Amino acid sequence: MIFLYADGASRGNPGPAAYGVHIVDASGAVIAEMGEALGVATNNQAEYAAVIAGLRFLTQTPHRVLTIRMDSKLVVEQLSGRWKINNPQLRELADQAKSLLLEFEATLEWIPREENFKADANANSALDKGNFSTAADSQLELASIQPRSIRAPRQYLEPTTIIVVRHGHTINTEKNLVSGGDGTDPALSELGSAEAKAAAIEIPKLVKLFALPEPAIVVHSPMLRTTQTAEAIAQSFELDLQADVRLKEIGFGEWEMMDMAQLETDSLDLVSAWRGSLVSAPPSGESVNQMKDRVWESLGEIIESYRGSCAVISTHMMPSRAIAAAALRGSDSIFWNLNTSPGGISVYRFFGIEYAEIFTLNYCAHLQQK
Template structure:
């Protein structure tokens, strides 16, 4: 973000895996001009490669610098590959790294200036130690002087430590389910990309299966009111719906690698019940999975909004670039959701991930997956605790397996 101040910081980032691919983790620190630590970030990534972990460390460090309002960032890493690729001197040949590089480039564009410098590994000890800590904690090893790992889009699964370089994060498929043809576009990058079109049943090799779950019912859901950033809890019926959704998710897969959730309690509670059904696996909160900000319309019905803001409502319905008064546009929501999907697909190849979110984010994921027009957003209805399933491939292929399943709610 470009700001009026001129805060200059240094980001040191690292990441690695045990096995390459194998259990992986990342770490990043933000330093001021005197070398004092301003922020630390670390997290586990499940099974992936060193290079993916290194990019995740860079992304976490850039996000932390943005949180501090920095205008200029000096990035230091011991990954020659990441430094040279982000500097534009090396091509990004590995398709699994391209979405991560694109996400990092989007963050870079938000600062006035960013430089990239390679440093020897012995000069990157802080970030390396954080990456190791995240991996060790995920593996259940005791950690001294514990630093709380960041639980973001790139966190989750079991951890790892630095080991060598290179490699692809793709592996054999662990997802299950009936086959479907893949076509259309991928929502895993900032711009959807074309994918091979075929009626043939696709192989699940390297596919990431997303089980999309809308949270259970709340008091506002019952009344048909705009419910965006307001942190309302599940009602009793919503609790029952969430438990039923947990059973449906278990019916799709008993081998879920991660459960990720919007930070709002109606989602985190739904996610907790799903995670409990999977053997009490951790729930990772991802801030960007939050609902659209409906601004001045929060808590109102459609009729109330139409009566008070008729012109603004018409413009909002006509364009995804228009936001409610003091709110957020669907276009802005789509941008952050695509970033989440890119991170999940890179972090969990050949895995099943449950995504617990809200109407707008899930609709936008399905819109991209089906290559649908913007009219789709106003024609698709998603029930509370409804379940949808989408498979993503590294080559951009997508298979939409189901949309808004509700049989488990009857």
């Protein structure tokens, strides 16, 4: 049996907040002390963060029987299922805590505040002096589950690193022909194959540069050009490949294989209506919204499946923009203004689908001519 003492502190409620954790065994020997500042949060949010952090740490240890002690009646009763959770933010945190609790034989116990003084002191120490952890056997650094910027909102989901690679050149790319997801399926050209190999060599360097986890999977559009790009990357890391039809390029319908300059001359009104619109579609083609919805659905599943890890996505121009739009949460102009070069690499860290850090967009240094 071990005892997890958890507490939160918020100066302003909401205001600058932090959590504190104090974990001991039955004899009172300290297993771990930790604290982390959370930015602006309420006291209840900080208390939930303490429980989540303590349980996350304990999942990396053999300890599975524990008592969680808190001086927060609200958190104890809500996690025990006796009180309803009306606040949507607390409900999300409670869901995360309950998911972690499934791995333990745990008892929740309310204690007077004076008996929780060590966890309280750890929370205030984190506010005053910065984050800390005395858990020598912990493999998960506090910073690894938080955005790198102190100005970013604090997160409670373990992040997923997503590396997006646009496929290399094809003969259609080189001829400036419209090439989408429902037309011909060209292979990489000689230049495109070289770009795919260069991306495969560059990805480990970027992973090391940004101190991110190494890729665990390569998910790709089933089209030939993206499959060949994915194969080059997978071979570099000795990884499995997973095809996902939702990552195909947007369907250009009747515009497939048309010269872009000629298309703008012959169908200027249609092209002008399509550009900048999320709902207009080429004749017999696909709208940006239709493409975005399927790409975001796939992205959400990848994020959920590879929390704490890294997935490489080999895809096309418009799906690459859709993923960037999910990360940036900016205006619709992202779908038209963001350049994604053949062989270009973008690196993100997603905390669920709602928040992301962007490490680099359309990184192309590896594509420079020597």
